[in-house]
Amino acid sequence: MKISKTLLTIAACAGLALSTAACGGGGDAGGNPGEGGKVTIGIKFDQPGLGLKEGSNYTGFDVEVARYVAKDLGYTDVTFTEAPSAQRETLLQSDQVKMIFATYSITDDRKQKVSFGGPYFIAGQDLLVKADNADITGPDALNGKKLCSVAGSTSAKKIKDNFASAVQLQEYDTYSKCVEALNSGSIDAVTTDNVILAGFAAQPQYQGKLKVVGKPFSEERYGVGIKKGDTDLCTKINTSIEKMIQDGSWQKALDSTVGPSGFKPDATKNPPKPEACS
Amino acid sequence: MSVQSVLFDAPGPKARARHLGLAVVGGLAILGLLALIVRGLANPDNNQLTADKWKPFFTAEAWTAYFLPGIWATVKAAALAVVISAVVGILLGMGRLSQLAVVRLLCGLFVEFFRSVPVLMMMLFFYFFGLYALGITGSALSLFGVVAGLTFYNSSVIAELIRSGVNSLPKGQREAGLAVGMTPLQTLIAVLLPQAITAMLPSLVSQLVVILKDTALGYIINYPELIRAGQNFASSEGNLIPTFIVLAAIFITINYGLTRVARLLERRLQQSKRGGKTPPADPMLNPALAPQAGALVGDGRL
Amino acid sequence: MDALRTLLSEYDVLAAFWMTIKLAVLSAIGSLIIGTVVAVCRVSPVAVLQWFGLTYVTLVRNTPLTLIVFFCAFGMSNTLGLTLAPTIIENNFRWGVVALSIYHASFVAEALRSGINTVPQGQAEAARALGLAFMPTLSTIILPQAFRGAIAPLGNTLIALTKNTTVVATIGVAEAAYVMRSMLEFNISLLYAIFIIMAAGFVILTLPVGIFFTYLSRKLTVQR
Numbered sequence: 001m002k003i004s005k006t007l008l009t010i011a012a013c014a015g016l017a018l019s020t021a022a023c024g025g026g027g028d029a030g031g032n033p034g035e036g037g038k039v040t041i042g043i044k045f046d047q048p049g050l051g052l053k054e055g056s057n058y059t060g061f062d063v064e065v066a067r068y069v070a071k072d073l074g075y076t077d078v079t080f081t082e083a084p085s086a087q088r089e090t091l092l093q094s095d096q097v098k099m100i101f102a103t104y105s106i107t108d109d110r111k112q113k114v115s116f117g118g119p120y121f122i123a124g125q126d127l128l129v130k131a132d133n134a135d136i137t138g139p140d141a142l143n144g145k146k147l148c149s150v151a152g153s154t155s156a157k158k159i160k161d162n163f164a165s166a167v168q169l170q171e172y173d174t175y176s177k178c179v180e181a182l183n184s185g186s187i188d189a190v191t192t193d194n195v196i197l198a199g200f201a202a203q204p205q206y207q208g209k210l211k212v213v214g215k216p217f218s219e220e221r222y223g224v225g226i227k228k229g230d231t232d233l234c235t236k237i238n239t240s241i242e243k244m245i246q247d248g249s250w251q252k253a254l255d256s257t258v259g260p261s262g263f264k265p266d267a268t269k270n271p272p273k274p275e276a277c278s
Numbered sequence: 279m280s281v282q283s284v285l286f287d288a289p290g291p292k293a294r295a296r297h298l299g300l301a302v303v304g305g306l307a308i309l310g311l312l313a314l315i316v317r318g319l320a321n322p323d324n325n326q327l328t329a330d331k332w333k334p335f336f337t338a339e340a341w342t343a344y345f346l347p348g349i350w351a352t353v354k355a356a357a358l359a360v361v362i363s364a365v366v367g368i369l370l371g372m373g374r375l376s377q378l379a380v381v382r383l384l385c386g387l388f389v390e391f392f393r394s395v396p397v398l399m400m401m402l403f404f405y406f407f408g409l410y411a412l413g414i415t416g417s418a419l420s421l422f423g424v425v426a427g428l429t430f431y432n433s434s435v436i437a438e439l440i441r442s443g444v445n446s447l448p449k450g451q452r453e454a455g456l457a458v459g460m461t462p463l464q465t466l467i468a469v470l471l472p473q474a475i476t477a478m479l480p481s482l483v484s485q486l487v488v489i490l491k492d493t494a495l496g497y498i499i500n501y502p503e504l505i506r507a508g509q510n511f512a513s514s515e516g517n518l519i520p521t522f523i524v525l526a527a528i529f530i531t532i533n534y535g536l537t538r539v540a541r542l543l544e545r546r547l548q549q550s551k552r553g554g555k556t557p558p559a560d561p562m563l564n565p566a567l568a569p570q571a572g573a574l575v576g577d578g579r580l
Numbered sequence: 581m582d583a584l585r586t587l588l589s590e591y592d593v594l595a596a597f598w599m600t601i602k603l604a605v606l607s608a609i610g611s612l613i614i615g616t617v618v619a620v621c622r623v624s625p626v627a628v629l630q631w632f633g634l635t636y637v638t639l640v641r642n643t644p645l646t647l648i649v650f651f652c653a654f655g656m657s658n659t660l661g662l663t664l665a666p667t668i669i670e671n672n673f674r675w676g677v678v679a680l681s682i683y684h685a686s687f688v689a690e691a692l693r694s695g696i697n698t699v700p701q702g703q704a705e706a707a708r709a710l711g712l713a714f715m716p717t718l719s720t721i722i723l724p725q726a727f728r729g730a731i732a733p734l735g736n737t738l739i740a741l742t743k744n745t746t747v748v749a750t751i752g753v754a755e756a757a758y759v760m761r762s763m764l765e766f767n768i769s770l771l772y773a774i775f776i777i778m779a780a781g782f783v784i785l786t787l788p789v790g791i792f793f794t795y796l797s798r799k800l801t802v803q804r
Binding site: 045046048052053054055056081082084087090094096173174176177180183184185203204205206 | 324330331339342343344409417419498500502509510512513514515516517518
């Protein structure tokens with residue numbers, strides 16, 4: 001398969017050459033502090049209230065925390081890049097991004113591949129339904145209903161396994177498609193973390209049409225994904241998050257992003273205390 | 279439109295009345311279907327045709343931040359893929375015409391294998407392959423996945439076009455080349471290939487349409503092409519359906535333009551035809567690309 | 581090797597390919613029907629129908645299949661509320677078949693039109709001389725020959741269709757690409773094995789189709 005190898009090299013070179021030319025030599029996505037203060041951070045691009053790309057602007061709670069932490073760590077030039085759920089570990093392992101603030105729950109499974117700073121927020125899995133829906137009161141009321149979630153996430157499977165075995169699952173590749181399908185009435189509920197759902201319910205075009213059920217049935221600790229074993233970075237991130245909580249920026253960021261949706265995070269758990277780095 | 283005039287007589291008064299009736303019925307059916315769709319889109323519960331959903335397209339930001347970068351990413355990947363595929367395809371095509379049975383067989387295997395595997399799967403594979411085996415990172419990775427996936431498929435297609443192009447040339451061309459003392463390889467490069475490549479130019483442009491459309495699959499591996507860009511736009515504006523309509527319009531415009539260029543080239547070449555027959559621009563209609571049982575061995579005339 | 585065996589017991593690759601086959605066969609039938617209608621429209625004497633045929637082919641052929649699948653799933657199924665089946669899985673599957681049929685019908689129509697072009701004019705002239713009208717001419721004289729002349733491009737289309745079934749993975753139909761994607765997500769160390777298995781599946785699916793169509797076109801070619 002000599003041909004294929006040559007071909008690969010050609011393709012790879014061409015690809016690399018073009019992309020570096022296009023982004024002005026910013027090829028090293030990971031970046032180290034001191035390298036001109038550049039850093040690439042992975043966020044969601046399509047989650048209103050948390051991480052949303054609006055034109056060339058980025059808004060949301062994840063973005064605010066990311067900006068605060070990056071600034072605190074001495075980075076002056078922050079580049080945001082999209083970190084879809086299925087690719088977060090890959091992005092970190094391959095140094096495409098330095099940190100990920102993308103509704104990234106800390107789990108033991110993921111800790112095998114990456115390390116976490118934080119958590120900086122504690123969310124819980126919940127359901128989003130139409131505002132006038134009265135019969136879906138919680139996950140156990142989902143039998144026979146149509147539930148949407150995102151491919152590669154386990155939240156829908158959890159409901160099927162633990163609460164309602166007769167639920168029908170629809171998988172799309174983005175939550176925005178789920179929410180659009182919910183709004184058009186072709187599915188009955190969307191499930192994922194309450195704060196994400198609240199972000200959608202608060203969007204102008206869905207305002208008053210959708211509501212979060214408000215009975216979280218899991219605990220999701222949003223951490224800052226970093227390369228496995230980078231304890232130094234983890235410690236720095238944790239210090240920064242604690243500082244952010246103490247000086248009131250954390251609350252301010254939350255109020256200005258998810259606040260307008262009327263969503264109140266579980267006060268017994270938030271603001272959280274960062275875990276020890278290992 | 280010579281076909282049509284042959285298929286039916288010039289209509290008399292009765293037939294004209296019948297045609298008018300059919301036209302009215304057909305027209306009404308089409309209009310009715312359109313009306314149903316428009317009514318469905320405008321249903322009060324979930325109206326897709328409100329000004330709110332369409333206004334965002336008329337802001338400068340929609341284009342500078344989403345659609346134009348998306349178009350650029352799509353065109354970039356497609357252009358890279360077509361250039362690399364053309365080069366590799368010509369080499370593979372030469373390999374399939376080689377006098378060495380081993381080379382013919384290897385190139386044949388390569389071509390048949392990569393023509394059978396869906397582009398989507400190849401993109402998925404090359405994305406991870408690029409990451410783990412070649413260590414490509416950053417934004418180059420998804421571009422690599424897309425371009426590699428497209429290249430492996432399309433170079434195989436082009437190889438077949440080349441092979442059939444050379445085979446359709448009159449025998450005399452090759453014989454003349456050999457008679458003046460050129461080696462078979464020289465004959466291929468200096469005499470046969472230039473003619474075959476010219477003849478397949480329209481097909482190559484049409485293949486660009488296929489590649490452009492296939493680039494859309496790149497959104498699976500996170501390549502920021504037009505559809506991905508459009509989806510991001512839609513989630514910040516909440517207008518998924520209108521965005522799909524605009525995306526389709528953009529694709530249709532670009533591809534229709536390319537198809538016209540291909541047709542123009544085809545006509546030009548047919549007018550100044552010498553030697554070989556110009557194959558149809560449309561790759562699907564090209565008999566050279568027809569599935570062949572004996573393809574693995576190739577008919578290696580050279 | 582053990583890891584591979586666990587993987588194959590965890591994911592039902594055969595079921596995924598069975599889904600691919602179902603999608604391909606049903607869509608092939610669907611696109612053949614729609615494509616024939618469109619082709620007939622294109623060569624019909626009625627201007628409105630000609631225009632419809634041309635517009636259909638131009639619009640559909642130039643749109644990526646991904647978008648057509650989205651249009652069916654989100655536009656038709658969700659927004660217009662046209663569900664084809666009560667369960668989500670079945671509904672997605674059926675809309676997937678519809679999307680694939682609509683898309684490939686444009687290629688079938690073009691293939692048939694090129695097939696019609698291979699039929700000598702004398703055939704149609706003879707039919708007309710015998711007093712046959714447009715529809716009988718088309719259905720008894722021209723189309724049977726056109727199908728035979730269009731075998732090669734139709735075979736191309738069928739193979740392309742088989743491979744394109746992978747695109748409906750994006751709306752959650754559990755066919756080969758969908759399963760490959762989930763397998764890769766959790767078992768990246770088996771990258772090569774997974775790719776080879778899935779790719780081999782498609783080679784096995786498309787190669788016999790190729791051989792069959794070569795046989796057909798040799799057997800059925802109208803000698804002129």
